Amino acid sequence: MHEIVQAIILGILTGGVYALMASGQTLIFGIMKVVNLAQGAFVVLGAYLTYTLFVDTGIDPFLSILITTPLMFVVGVALQWALLRPLHSDDVAQLSLLVTFAIALGIEGVLSFTYSTSLVNIQPAYANFSWTVFGYQINMVRFFAFVLSLVVLGALYLILQKTKFGRAVRATVQNPMSAQLLGVDSQRVSAFGFGLGAATAAAAGSVFGMLNAFNPGSHYDLISRLLTVVVLGGLGSIGGSVVAALVMGVAASLVSALASPIWSDFSFFVVLLLVLLLRPQGLFGARTRGAL
Amino acid sequence: MSEILLSVDHLTKRFGGVTAVNECSFQVQTGTITALIGPNGSGKTTVFNMVTGYLKADSGSITFKGEPIMRPRPADLYRRGLSRTFQQARIFPDLTVLENLVVAAGYSWKQLFGKRVTADDNARAHRMLEEFRLEQLADLPSGELSYGQRKLLEFAAVLMSEPSLVLLDEPTAGVNPVMIDTMERHVRERHANGVTFLIVEHDMQLVMRLCDPVIVLDRGAPIAFGTPAAIQSDPLVLEAYLGG
């Protein structure tokens, strides 16, 4: 029993970080109808930036987010502007998907070249500190990572609800055509949205780098999990993907504790296939699609 | 003449909070050209989509040729002899005009593995092309057709399977006056050959010329049913169109 509760706690904390990564991806899908296969690579890129800042200048990984997120926002906007915006043909969706795959490969290549392919880890002094609450271990980094995820998700929520840009995004998600008629500049919304997605990935990357050893190839593991989360959450629904991320985090953590860690990823995929078998539109697809 | 071909009973569809179709019931009798008219947003196309299986109804039932259709699916209904066209003509632009007809003619499992276009397919398709005066265009990729020609081709294609009921969704929307006459002529010809039609149409002159009876839909439910003359003088109908 103790083991199970411990696994659930761990799962929720991990799930929070995945929720952060997935929220960016599902936002991008909501706006552009593009499945961003580079989201995992953005996370890894964010992790490496944090790693460099930490190793070279000693900036605390949590603080470095203040630098990495704006930087990745710019990178995201630039990528959208240079590589996705010019696409036009009958099947933009297919092409965009493949372009994001190419971006992921490109990032992997550049990172491999710069950092080599050996695993690294961001290890601040407090990395292994943990509290004991009612006999349960709560790792401090994990806890703050979770809190940070909540904060960033909250900020994202505020941006979408309170700002003019947010209103444009919500209008675009719900009905791109009428949003355009109402004077929303869809290209600009797409660019900002892609930037925002990359920025959330960067924030998640900083904490991901403290929680896991990673190398440039880590984005494959990440993207496979993220895709599961966003599909389960009903593509385009941020609320759905947060719930899905928490559910999957707990499920993976339980499998890891009760069976074996090597099967925890597998549980993601099996759940995904089962859900698609029963509900091809995703767990929350029908109800919350487009509702953010 | 009074045999019921299609019966729609208490069909309901909600989109979010909006009830697009509300307890809608009507019948189409064999051998008629029935019109389904109504102001914009009255749910005509939604009814079409539910009857042809493109949209799942929230409640209600559909009976075709006396058999209840539990889960209407386009492929299934097609095999039973019910086919439809779309408001924005949907054809297969990569296929030639002839192939568009051939693929819609239906085929057995054995034929699936056989030739793309057999001599028999070719003959059948050419007969249809002749009827629609499209012979010259047989080998043209249908993506190169004009809008009006596409509508004509889609109509011809759904006739290839010799359906007993054809649903036409605004067959003359956006086409020129000569094409409207052409379309009308083809409907009449086919009707004379025993095909029943259910037509959604905005061109009232055409409806009054061509159709009998007429069903008027307003806010997702029928408000009037009768001959064109009766409909034209029905105060409820006037109110629906003018009052909103």
Next chain:
Amino acid sequence: MRALLARIGVVRAVIFFLILIIVPIVGGPVWLINTLIFTIMYAALASSWNLVGGYAGYPSLGHAAFFGLGAYAIAITFNKSVDGGYVPFIVLPIVGIGAALISLPIGWVAMRTRADVFAIVTITLLFIAQTLAFNLTGVTGGAQGTSVAVAPFAVDTYDWPFYYGMVVLLAVAMGISVYFRRSKIGLSLSTVRADEEKAHGVGVRVTAVKLIAFSVSAGLVAMVGGVWAYYVGFVYPQFAIDPLITIGMVLMAFLGGRGTLWGPVLGAFIMVPAQQYFAYTFGASELYLVAYAAVFLIIMLFLPRGILPSIADRLRKRRATANAREDIIPAVDVAATEGTGVAQ
């Protein structure tokens, strides 16, 4: 006209395969044969992928899973001995049929989803396969990989059986493509690609043709994987079930032109030599990834429909303008059916 075109097609295919057959006999440096084996392998993979990704319009990102399936099937079966050396080739059709059967339920689930989710589901399939390969250590040897017994072929012509094996698989993949195009399967696939919903409504056997395309494609890819495993001798999860293999197939089909017979082949004959050249020039594999991504992006941005369809388009336009100048009768007929009143 059509008969003439068909004959030109046959002649082209015969010449192409004759050249492929002759090359090893005429002889050449080892690197050439080696490069050709991988080129033909990718041509076969891209052509197989094209059956479902091109003709059916379902761009699978998970085909490397079937490649790995075939590779492991051969590696595990012939782990200890390959007898005379030809048995693995002989059992290849069984591998293909097995993989096709396994792919049926997978395709059935995956193809219930639309384009974007389909891509996600298939890429997930790839990761599932990789996880299984890593973790089912009893069967696959896990990260340690597994090996195929060395073939007892003469040193001089050691590569030949693998080379011709790949040629045969390419011929089969292209043959099936031609068969698809000439049968109602291809006709139906075109409708699925263009407008699946409408296809249902005119009685096309949508699910059946999608599954036929998916499983045949998967079976072929598995057979190629089998020959590959036998050729390289060692099977590791990260190489047998590699996202780059999937991307290779997709990229080459896109480059040459998906939904065409020769496009994937052309794509492979451009990409694989270029790839080998990059690897040779840049040495380390890291920059090669960047180059790969760059080529990929260039194709997507500037040649989204692929080489062959773009050329065909241009030719057709030229012919159309030529026709319009020489011959006005068709134009009048068009006007008549259109009913503009000109002819009436």
